[in-house]
Amino acid sequence: MEGGIKEEKRHEDKEEDVNVDIQISAPVEKKGVRRARTKQKKQDEATKNMTTREKRRYNTVKQLHESHEVLRDIWDVVEKKGRIEGEMIAQPKDIVMQLLPFQLEGLDWMTKQEQSPVKGGVLADEMGMGKTIQTVSLLSTTRQDGQPTLVIVPTVALIQWKNEIQLYAPSLKVVMYYGTDRNKKSKELESKDVVLTTYAVLESCFRKQNYGVRRRGTMVKEQSMLHTINWHRVILDEAHNIKDRTSNTARASFALKATYRWCLSGTPLQNRVGELYSLIRFLQLKPFSMYFCIKCECKSIKWNFAYNEYHCQVCKHSSHQHVCFWNFEVLKPIQEYGASGLGLDAFRKLNLIIDLIMLRRTKVERAADLGLPPKIVTIRRDRFSPEELDFYTSLFSNSRRSFDTYASHGTVLNNYANIFELITKMRLAVNHPDLLTHKLASSGESSDLLVCSICHCEPEDPIASKCKHVYCRVCVSQYLESYGGSQPSSTTTSTSTSAGTPSCTMCFAVLTIDLTQPPIEYVQAGPLRSLENSLGEDIMITTPDTMVYKRSIVNRINMATWRSSTKIEALVEELQALRRSDCTIKSLVFSQFVNFLDLVQWRLNRAGFSVCRLDGHMSPSQRDAVIRTFMTKPQYTVFLVSLKAGGVALNLTEASHVFICDPWWNPAVEDQAMDRIHRLGQRRPIRTTKLIVENSIESRIVVLQEKKRDLFMSTIGKDTTALSRLSEEDMEYLFTS
Ligand SMILES: [Zn+2]
Ligand SMILES: [Zn+2]
Ligand SMILES: [Zn+2]
Ligand SMILES: [Zn+2]
Structure with a gap:
């Protein structure tokens, strides 16, 4: 392969030489020769001080x-x-909710963009500023009978989109193209104004059309309705889902036929030059793509x-x-x-x-328009109980000894998988020692239960590596992002390659994993969690057959003799104080560890709290039911959200207090959790409390986080990858006693 490239280059050079010769010695008039020579001289002049490259x-x-x-x-x-400027236009008459000034400007901008040669664009307002209502307004003001708009959204946001369209523009005819019976709906698609579907459905339709599906042993290709219709407009919500342009999802979106194309994204894309190409390619921006x-x-x-x-x-x-x-x-x-x-x-x-x-x-920038209440962040610091301190100290000194060995041999990066595991263990131990002593056995092939190779919980949104080990999608993404071994090439940020990646935390083979693959199909087995611990009657009635139970850590522990932890009691204390001061205050509780949320849920139920919980395995309608319960039923005051299951686009404005149970060194992860409620519709001041145990890895993670935030604010290039990366120096700091 390499030889081939070299040969080709040599060949190319030779061709150029030949061209120059012809130019000079060709039988042309004298004047022409002179001009050619002058031109050649000029070029020599221009390239004189240049490097070969x-x-x-x-x-x-x-x-x-x-x-x-x-x-x-x-x-x-x-x-x-120059750029197109949006002006504040009149409120569109079919939109029943009053748009804010900057949203009216946004609508005007979108309309003008569609009239320009770009025929679309990227609406990248910060999270929580109403990208949906601006988009729905565009759909409503420019509707074309018989030519629907296709909106592709993450699965978690599907129902919310449907609800918001019906809320803002009740006259729009919406259909969800989703689920196993979706093919029955194919015929009615073109009679609607808006067709909503998910990235997973889009990818699956594309795959079945191009590669086929296995039916009775043979591969059968199946025409994709989504790729057959000429859409009036295609909109990608959370467009970073196609950031890896070689992924099937990205290719499936490129293959759609439409007059106008839009991307919606809340992340500042100019910081991710490599990922921007996918969007430009999707927009078919000529000639740049x-x-x-x-x-x-x-x-x-x-x-x-x-x-x-x-x-x-x-x-x-x-x-x-x-x-x-x-x-x-x-x-x-x-x-x-x-x-x-x-x-x-x-x-x-x-x-x-x-x-x-x-x-x-x-x-x-638009604070005056938004009228958002202030954000207040506090850190609550507690100390270990004597028993916890014993447990943690021995874990820490063992971990430190291992780290010192790697450091003295200069093999820190080679042992990154081990080190990441040590850090995870310490973080788990701070939350509750049981999370280590009662962790699930790693998932062998015979086991009916999947276990994440990083957090040792039942995985949320599970995906598998090439070496057949299972990870939560978020766990393994954070693991790869934090690896500081070498800069990941920016065109393949989401699909790891063998160069410059850490090893699998289970088998230590080079970790090769497609982060955009569809989640592993989940077959539920084993004892069901008792009804008492689940979400309560309301949800049981709305979805009696489909409610999924997980194997909670609570089922592996003798809860009769169970002892709580400093972290859990700190949370209970905070929530009880809130309940005493104002029983209508609602809180979100975030943790990265599912098993920890199991323990928290059990403890909060005992303390008389009605708790809602968002689970990674829930279907869109189940998620919707849980969110609706939390938003509408006053007795549900606490919502437990896994940082992984939370995903995107949760509009939880009913809550005004956020608890972050386990800090992470990338401040962007926590900011995103807070932004779930710091958004339009929020009227109460928002308080965030981070629960930290002093003299543990957590207090060091918090320092690291602040350091990274300061560094990020002061750099001009604004490289977001630096936020997530854990340098050798950072690790050294985490392992200092
Ligand atoms: Zn050519
Ligand atoms: Zn060509
Ligand atoms: Zn995990
Ligand atoms: Zn492996």
Whole structure:
């Protein structure tokens, strides 16, 4: 393979030499020769002080512009055009809720974007600013009979979208294309205004159409309705779901047919240059998302090379002679030069593209419009009981000894899987020692129960690695993100490759895992949790047959003699104080560990709290039922949310207090938890309490978190990956007593 590339390059160089010869010695008029020579001289002059890499780039640009005249001044054209400004227009008459000033501006901007050559764009307002209502307003003001809009959302947000559309624009006809009976609905899709579906359904339809489904031993291809209809408009909610452009989900979204295309995203995308390409590709933004042949006028939005094929199916030139305009002009210079020289120029181009397609407002900028109450964050610090301290101290000194051994051999990064495990164990021990002593056995192939290889709980949204070990999707993502061994290449951030990744925490093989794969199908077995511990009658009545019970850690412990922990009692104390002061206050309790939430739930039930709980295995309608119960029934004052099951787009404005049970070093994770309730509709001041046990790994994680936050605020490049990464120095700090 490598030999092949070298040969090709040599061949390419030779071709260029030949060209120069012809140019000079061709039988042309004297004047022409002189001009050619002057031109050659000028070029020598221009490339005189360049490095080989820069020279190669210079030549590619030259050829690219010769073959594609339009690219020569494309950036000036874009710059002159400038960004489209939205103006505050009148409230649309079909929307029953009053839009805020910035939302009316947003609607105007979206309408104008659709009239521009971009035909869509990216609405990237910060979380909780009403991207949904702005989008629904667009759907309502521009509806076309017989041409529905397709909205693709994460599974957790499906019902919420349906509810919000019906709430804001009752006249829109909505259908959910979801579930096993969805094919029955195929015929009615085109008579609706809005078709709602999920990324999982989109991916599955695409897969069945392209690769087929196994039926009675043979593969049968099945036409995808979603890919057959010519949509008026396609909208991707939480568009970072397609950030890995090689994933099936991304490809499935690229293959949709539509006049207008939109991405909604609450994360600041300009910090993730590598992931932006997927969105530009989805938007079919020309020429930025296209491939160009530098030797001829061949250009395309698709990569015109068959698998293992070396020559373009259209022009027959080699793959090296085709450049992806985005990668060539923006991504590669930024990766190679950072924020200087050619990199700086690429940043300018990046901002031009962002201006062309994106609108982002933050809550701070539009605070006056929003009228949001203030956010107050406090840290409650407790101390271990003598028994807990004994347990923790011995665990810590063992962990520290292991870490010191790695450090003295200079093998910290090689042992990252072990170190991450040690950190996780200490975090579990701080919450409750039982989480370590009664953890689930690791899932062997014979076991009917899946266990996450990182948190040792029953996994939420389980996915498997190539070595067949099971992880929670969030656990393994955080594990990979925190690895500081080498910079992950930004085009493959979500699919790990063998280079620069840590090993599997179970078998220590190099960890290869597709983070975008659909979750493992869950077959429930084993004893059911008692009804008393579940969510209460209301939910049992609405979904009698489908309620899923998990094997709670409570079933493995003799609860008659069970002792609580400092952390749990701190939480109980806080909640009891709240209940005494105002019994209508509702709280969200976040933890990363499902088993810990089991213990918390059991303890809170004993203390007389009615508790709701969001579970990773719930279907959309079950989630909806739980959320609705919490929002509408006053007696349910506590909502337990796993940081993993919580997922995205929970509109829990009924709660005004957040408890974070186990701190994480990436401050963005906690911010996201708080943003669940710091959003439109929230009127009470929001208080967040972090529960920390002093002189444990937690107090150090909190310090690390602040350090990372300060560092992030002071850097210009705003690299979000630095927030999640755990450097060797950081680890050293965590293991200091
Ligand atoms: Zn060509
Ligand atoms: Zn070609
Ligand atoms: Zn896990
Ligand atoms: Zn493994």
